[in-house]
């Protein structure tokens with residue numbers, strides 16, 4: 001969780017109070033009187049890694065099994081669209097072919113969580129996860145697949161509940177080796 005300083009807390013609380021007043025609500029009514037404080041706490045979690053450029057909570061291990069493909073699939077994520085500050089959420093699938101080193105398995109969902117907790121768009125989230133996997137593991141091949149629902153498309157605007165969006169990145173062996181690429185694509189499409 002992020003720790004906001006006093007100036008940030010005051011700005012956030014004032015912003016929420018002003019927003020409530022601006023939409024025609026009464027910021028002093030009992031139901032919302034503590035809302036600015038709650039929103040600060042919620043934002044400290046939701047936007048915990050805003051501005052951070054490198055994921056650091058990982059461990060690597062040596063391996064000699066460098067021909068195998070590792071897949072961590074169906075990792076849930078929740079993020080916030082940077083255009084409307086509304087949630088987008090779904091699942092991430094990550095696959096890589098190690099080149100002498102493997103990452104601790106739990107660190108892949110941790111990386112996804114780290115990347116998600118900032119204002120973003122789905123394409124940039126997909127790239128951030130891929131670029132950090134690349135930097136950390138230096139794999140022979142890498143694939144990242146993100147499937148999401150966007151509340152900015154469901155509860156407003158075009159108003160299309162259930163629409164799913166998909167973004168994917170394939171690099172090196174996972175792009176050029178048809179067996180590896182197709183087996184990853186088949187796994188994630190069958191889920």
Ligand SMILES: Nc1nc2c(ncn2[C@@H]2O[C@H](COP(=O)(O)OP(=O)(O)OP(=O)(O)O)[C@@H](O)[C@H]2O)c(=O)[nH]1
Pocket residue numbers: 081082083088120121122123150152153156157158
């Ligand atoms: N490519 C991409 N677009 C996104 C994402 N999240 C939101 N958007 C889009 O950002 C666009 C913003 O367009 P604008 O025309 O500036 O905003 P708007 O008037 O609210 O657009 P509508 O949603 O069409 O009503 C919309 O088309 C959204 O669907 C995302 O993760 N990736």
